[in-house]
Amino acid sequence: MPTHTRIRMFNTRETYPNQSLDNDLCQAVKAGNTVYLRGQVGTDFNGKLIGLGDPRAQAEQAMKNVQQLLQEAGSDLSHIVKTTTYITDPRFREAVYQETGKWLKGVFPISTGLVVAGLGQPEWLMEIDVIAVIPDTVAGEAR
Template identity: 45%
Template sequence: MANSTYMNPSGIADPSPSGFTAVVKAGNTVYIAGMVAQDENGNVVGAGDTEAQTRQIWRNIEVAVKAAGGTLADIVKTTTYVTGIEHGPAVRAVRGELFPSNPPTSTLLVVSELANPAYVVEIESIAVVA
């Protein structure tokens, strides 16, 4: 698309070796690829700790949306993948702290596994920025 910007911002692990882009801004809409609990060097954060993983994921989403000119308040939609329904309460608790009012729409899916067995949560998101 001619009006799209493809970004792999510093501050999150570089996904390009895996063949995808972390952030695509198309007009005012920002599509953020599924983020996992990785630090900027690609190390797993919070192995076995759903809350710690979720917090790291939201840090990554914040870096991604800022690179596109927005903030977490601009997130309008999330899709969250968990490897078991027992992870849902921790995911919701962190989201509740970040969005005490006007939370984005969200979908929660339980999947059998993620790309790395150390991950129990993955969140993709969409934002609309000015």
């Protein structure tokens, strides 16, 4: 019996055509009542970058992805317990954190922020990594 569920599996051959990669990955893993999300960027699930050069717009798309993935895993934004946010320039911090903060208002996760030299693609200005839980009850039903 599997110990975890993979959500939105993909191969990097299709998602990174500009690189010579062939890795099997997924967007999220549900293990017990914990959901681990792959770092989300400003690219939608069809591979289209939203917000070229705009860290706030990329953060908005990343949070849309987070919301969708958590929903598919049986959780939601209110059950996020940890975020790690990566930005490629310290000047992007305010725009990125203002945008992600809108989505996480009232959630109070633990959070780590890092400034990094670069991300997986040069156009990506930010990335957010999320861990959430699945509540014991969903819509009043016991799990």
